[in-house]
Amino acid sequence: MIENIIQKDKELLIYLNNLGSEQWDGFWFAITNQFSWTPLFAFVLFLVFKKFGWKKGVFTLLFIAVVVAFSDQFTNLVKNTTERLRPCNTEGVKEYLRQLSYRPRSFSFWSGHAALSTTITTFMILLLRKHYRLIYLMVLFPLLFGYSRIYLGVHFPVDITTGYLVGIILGNLFYCLYLFLEKKIGFLNK
Numbered sequence: 001m002i003e004n005i006i007q008k009d010k011e012l013l014i015y016l017n018n019l020g021s022e023q024w025d026g027f028w029f030a031i032t033n034q035f036s037w038t039p040l041f042a043f044v045l046f047l048v049f050k051k052f053g054w055k056k057g058v059f060t061l062l063f064i065a066v067v068v069a070f071s072d073q074f075t076n077l078v079k080n081t082t083e084r085l086r087p088c089n090t091e092g093v094k095e096y097l098r099q100l101s102y103r104p105r106s107f108s109f110w111s112g113h114a115a116l117s118t119t120i121t122t123f124m125i126l127l128l129r130k131h132y133r134l135i136y137l138m139v140l141f142p143l144l145f146g147y148s149r150i151y152l153g154v155h156f157p158v159d160i161t162t163g164y165l166v167g168i169i170l171g172n173l174f175y176c177l178y179l180f181l182e183k184k185i186g187f188l189n190k
């Protein structure tokens with residue numbers, strides 16, 4: 001059964017990757033670059049400070065830094081444990097992918113881009129949903145970010161999907177931890 005899933009995963013990647021074209025390459029390279037999302041991050045932080053003020057805003061910012069560090073290191077631990085090669089470096093797969101200049105050497109499972117973007121998105125939606133209805137649009141961030149990795153041939157669809165699932169779980173866990181700490185640290189609500 002696992003072999004069948006792996007084979008279907010490869011076939012889906014090859015199909016999706018080959019939907020790409022040179023005219024869209026620049027767009028997807030920009031999407032996959034974390035720094036391209038800086039305006040979104042800045043806007044969301046603006047909403048946090050606007051709604052919660054400076055004390056709670058700074059606490060939230062520091063908490064997000066911990067979330068980012070944990071998600072990143074947890075992903076690296078799993079990647080270095082599973083050691084699944086990226087599709088762009090996998091014999092029998094890379095020959096069928098569009099040839100792009102982007103070929104990271106780190107491992108593939110699970111996607112750090114998908115996991116981290118989903119963790120942050122889940123956390124921010126849970127945090128701000130009562131105050132800003134349009135915060136749900138933030139879900140486009142991990143969807144585009146994750147797909148860019150398939151487009152570039154650096155992750156299999158299962159890597160992305162697993163990253164999304166892990167991100168949802170971590171985002172919810174960190175939100176619960178945030179609420180717990182918020183109750184314990186009384187000055188945040190003053």
